[in-house]
Amino acid sequence: MTTIDQQIEAVAKRWPGFKVIENSASHVEWHGILAPDKRDHLVRVKQRIPMVLEHISLHDAQPRVQVLRPLLERHPDYDEGPIPHAYVNKAEPTLPYLCLFSPSLREWDVDDLIANTTIHWAAQWLYFYEGWLVTKKWRGGGRHVDHQAEEKRLEPAPAPI
Amino acid sequence: MNVAYPGPWPKLEEHDALLMDVARRIQLAKTKHEAAETNFRALCQHVDREGSSLENRVVECYPSGSFATGTAIASRVAKDQHDVDVVIELDIPANSPPSQILGLLFEAISGDAGSRYHGKVTQNTRCVTVEYGDGTTVDLMPIARIPGPERAGNLFHFKKETGESLLKAVNPWGFAKHFNDNVKFDPAFYDLFAGRRLLVEGRIVEKAETQPMPDHVPFEEKSPRVVALQLVKRTRDIAFRAQARSNSRKPPSVVLNAMALAAGPVHSSLLDEVVAVAAHIRTRLTETNGPRGTVQVFNPAYPPDEFTDRWPENKQAQALFDGDLRRLIVGLHRLRSDNLSLADKRELLKELFGETAASYAIESTLDARRHEMDANRLHLGGTGKVLGVAAPAVVGSSTAARSATREGAGELSE
Numbered sequence: 025m026t027t028i029d030q031q032i033e034a035v036a037k038r039w040p041g042f043k044v045i046e047n048s049a050s051h052v053e054w055h056g057i058l059a060p061d062k063r064d065h066l067v068r069v070k071q072r073i074p075m076v077l078e079h080i081s082l083h084d085a086q087p088r089v090q091v092l093r094p095l096l097e098r099h100p101d102y103d104e105g106p107i108p109h110a111y112v113n114k115a116e117p118t119l120p121y122l123c124l125f126s127p128s129l130r131e132w133d134v135d136d137l138i139a140n141t142t143i144h145w146a147a148q149w150l151y152f153y154e155g156w157l158v159t160k161k162w163r164g165g166g167r168h169v170d171h172q173a174e175e176k177r178l179e180p181a182p183a184p185i
Numbered sequence: 186m187n188v189a190y191p192g193p194w195p196k197l198e199e200h201d202a203l204l205m206d207v208a209r210r211i212q213l214a215k216t217k218h219e220a221a222e223t224n225f226r227a228l229c230q231h232v233d234r235e236g237s238s239l240e241n242r243v244v245e246c247y248p249s250g251s252f253a254t255g256t257a258i259a260s261r262v263a264k265d266q267h268d269v270d271v272v273i274e275l276d277i278p279a280n281s282p283p284s285q286i287l288g289l290l291f292e293a294i295s296g297d298a299g300s301r302y303h304g305k306v307t308q309n310t311r312c313v314t315v316e317y318g319d320g321t322t323v324d325l326m327p328i329a330r331i332p333g334p335e336r337a338g339n340l341f342h343f344k345k346e347t348g349e350s351l352l353k354a355v356n357p358w359g360f361a362k363h364f365n366d367n368v369k370f371d372p373a374f375y376d377l378f379a380g381r382r383l384l385v386e387g388r389i390v391e392k393a394e395t396q397p398m399p400d401h402v403p404f405e406e407k408s409p410r411v412v413a414l415q416l417v418k419r420t421r422d423i424a425f426r427a428q429a430r431s432n433s434r435k436p437p438s439v440v441l442n443a444m445a446l447a448a449g450p451v452h453s454s455l456l457d458e459v460v461a462v463a464a465h466i467r468t469r470l471t472e473t474n475g476p477r478g479t480v481q482v483f484n485p486a487y488p489p490d491e492f493t494d495r496w497p498e499n500k501q502a503q504a505l506f507d508g509d510l511r512r513l514i515v516g517l518h519r520l521r522s523d524n525l526s527l528a529d530k531r532e533l534l535k536e537l538f539g540e541t542a543a544s545y546a547i548e549s550t551l552d553a554r555r556h557e558m559d560a561n562r563l564h565l566g567g568t569g570k571v572l573g574v575a576a577p578a579v580v581g582s583s584t585a586a587r588s589a590t591r592e593g594a595g596e597l598s599e
Contacts, residue, residue: 038583041568058569062526084598109591121597125589136586144585147569148558155551158527159544163551165559166591 025134028052031071034139042069042143050075055092058143060151066093067146068119071138083127085134087142090119091150097157104162109149122149123166194389194562194574195380200521201455202553203530205381206546207538208412208455211258211419213267217321221252225271225323228315231301232273232293232325239293244274245336249326251438253361254368255407256414260422263541266320270312272328272357274338279329283341283350287313290327310344326357334359334487353494359486360439367446370407373453378406385549387556409458414445416459416538417466417513423539424509436506440482440492444469456517463510470507479503513537527551561588 028047035042035054042056051072057064071087074080095118098106110120124145125131132141152164197205213221229246232239250270251257259267277286291308294315307314312326328338336358342351383389406412418438425435448465452458475481479497484490497503516537520530527547534543557563557574564572564582572582 039567060565060569060571062524062529064568080598086597088597111595111597114596123591126592128592129590131587131589140583140586141589143569144565144583145589145591147565147571148563148585149591150569151554151571152551154527155547158531159548159551161548163548163555164591165555168592 025073026137028071028073031138034137035069035143038139039143056143058147058150060147061154063094063154065091065150067150068092069138069142069146071142073134081127082130082133086125086127086132087138089122089124089142089146089149090116091122092119096120096153099157099160102156102160102162104156108153108156108162109164109166122146124149126167193380194557194560195377195384196574197377197381198454198456198521199550199573200517202381203520203534203546203550204416204455204459204517205378205412206385206549207419207534207542208378208406208415209382209549210542210545211262211415211538212406213257213259214265217259217265217267218257221267221269221321221323222248224317224321225269225325228271228294228302228323228325229273231296232290237293237296238289239275242275242277244276244330246271246273247358248272249357249361251418251442253357254364254411254442256411256418256438256442258415258418258422260322261320262539264320268322268324270324270326270357272338273325274336275327275329277329279331279339280352281329281341283343283352286327286329286341287311287343290325294325308345311340311342328355333489337487337490353490354487355490356484356487357439360443360484360490363486364442364446368408368410369451371409371451371453374409374455375407378412381553384553384556387552387559389556389560408451409453409455410445410448410451410462412455413458413462414442417441417445417463417510419538419542420509420513421506423537424512430505433502433505434496434498436496437492440496441466443482443485443492446485456521460514460517463513467507467510467514470503470510473500559588561585 028049028051032044032047032052039056042054045053045055047053051070053068053070055066055068058067059065068090069087074085096107100106107120109123111123113120124142149164152162156162225246225248229243233241233243247253248269249272252269257267259265275286287308290313291306294302294313295306296303302315305316312324315323315325326340328340330336330338331354334356337354337356339352340355342349342353418441421436425433444466445462448462452461469480472480475493477498478500480493480503482492484492516533519525520533525533531543531547534546554563554571554573561584562574564574564584566572567581
């Protein structure tokens, strides 16, 4: 498992504009600017390493990415609206979490460097979000989990992550 | 049939890719091209039919103008409409009265009430136009051969409103041949143009695989000069849609084609090529040596045939089109040099080439990026700037460790 210190070091090297806001041995939060098209987006990336005895799925253990500024626009009438490929955030509804990979296909795990995966994927997400605002169509791909797959996901993980 | 092609992945500057996407959208679909060919051949047979006022008088029938030079574009992109210019060579005295010949051709096509083309035919000053149900038109221009180069002939000009009547020596076939002989096939450009389409369609694969060729291969452009001309013409068409120009004559395509032949060496960048062609035409538009104080352009295959006999009518008309080309050049420099957002690019392309083509180009860009991303070839710069496949030389850029599938909905636990 990649440690928080290793994550911080890798992000500092690849994304020098990202600053650590707070960190401990088990969690870290960065703020940084991503500008995949033209305008700047201030994003927050958080990662928490699950405790050994915590029974948590990859779905919930994934790094969390939110767009702090400008807030994501909601367009229910656009393709995949009101916001395409995002997880609802009930506590802060204006700050949904971006869907960046497929937990069911296990495209990310805790050994991965956030610098080489999550932040790239977040920039890509934002690029297609900008395209969505212009064309009203989501051209960034992805998939929606069907009911059966969702049930499977909710089953206890066969092995610790 | 969904066929995948092995690389190479086309490495294009984004501004060139956008212009290729616009060009692809304004072209005629191959099926439309084939339908146009079928339509005009059927028309010519109809004119030649037994009982027609021009029975057995049709010598030859061939496309002229943009169709003959491969520079045709749709007249209405969203509806995929197009106009085809066709020469119909008739076995008649070359000094026949123009009103009589145009009238006979009109009669031969229109036929009796209830017949195939009846009510769809219009007699114009130099041609007879047939309009099909889908809005597509065919302009049939009658000519009668005269001594001179191959297929030179007199056209028949008769203006009903003023009674103006004249014969004009022309050689459209000679010009089309001259144009095609002087526009060289550029295999590198052909590959890039085709590669861009395949990338947008998501049909490029990493490794060579044996795949059957598709049944229906679309036209691919063979020369940047041809595509540049198509883009210049599209800008002209958009500019002349303005209400204020509803009574203005458009610069004829043949004039632009003839000028473009002398625009110097072809550029490998499409944007550079469009700028070079537009700039060259602007230089010609400074000329005032014609009888109306305007530029004169002649058929290089047959100099007695003046292409500018009806346009520009005066210096104002010449200046008007010069302004259109200046805006095109300024716009293209912005497309290349300014750091434009996707929204800015769409707006700029819309002004130059119309909304349908602009939207298509932006969507194509997004689709191309998506396919680069899926293949994990999408390079990002220092702040995540999307650079595409062409970027490995940019310091600090990188691709992700792997591609990912966006999935999900619902909530995450806190």
